[in-house]
Amino acid sequence: MDLSPCKLQHTMLTLDSALIAIVAEFTGPYAPYQGVALTPCSGGGVFVSATDSGKIACMAYDRKGRGDESIYLLPSTELVRSCKGLKTAEREITIGDQTALITTFRKSAANEVKEIPITKSQTTPPPLAKIMRHCIDTWGATPVASNTAGRYATDYVEKAIKVLSTREKSLVFSAFDGGPLRIQSDCGDIVVLVMPQTAEPIPPLPSWLELFAQ
Secondary structure, three states: OOOOHHHOOOOOEEEEHHHHHHHHHHOOOOOOOOOEEEEEOOOOOEEEEEEOOOOEEEEEEEOOOEEOOOEEEEOOHHHHHHHOOOOOEEEEEEEOOOEEEEEEEEOOOOOEEEEEEOEEOOOOOOOHHHHHHHHHHHHOOOOOOOOEEEEOOHHHHHHHHHHHOOOOOOEEEEEOOOOOEEEEEOOOOEEEEEOOOEEEEOOOOOHHHHHHOO
8 A cells, every 4th residue: 555645635734753752742631731733834844832731831843844734633652652753764744634644764774654543632722822922022032131040840841851852962951031941952943941830039059069169
């Protein structure tokens, strides 16, 4: 059976499948947070985003992606496993009406194509774009100073580091003043926002550090 992308009845989106596997780690257990939002960019490329009830959010961008329709995808275990990135090959997913084709492009062997049924959520995705717009309008696109220190839940920070480290050798950390911690891939195609539990004054160094430095 020919499983080439052209055999899908209607192709909605094509993008780097690894981004779906990464972003899917930040979904929540209940609606409307169970899905991964896939949105074509008007300037080209595809956005991938998800959030766990607003406590942590992940947004990614595949500049080579293409598509003409937004969908809210429910990531099954089989789909996420098949989408995961490989160090020795590249993977691309082409999404149709009811199925997705995941193609693994190997350097020294024939390409592999796997067909997987997909489920789309009937709920409306969380408004992450509006939340990000608020962050940019409040703190600017390049925050340069912070007057407060955020207290962040260690399990969310740990999750972000663990998930992104499957793809990245180094990460960039910064924080919006009094707002979310931004953990970003080195090349900038993936951004995780960890919401603060509290915004607090920046604490002084512990007094023992001055003794240690003598």
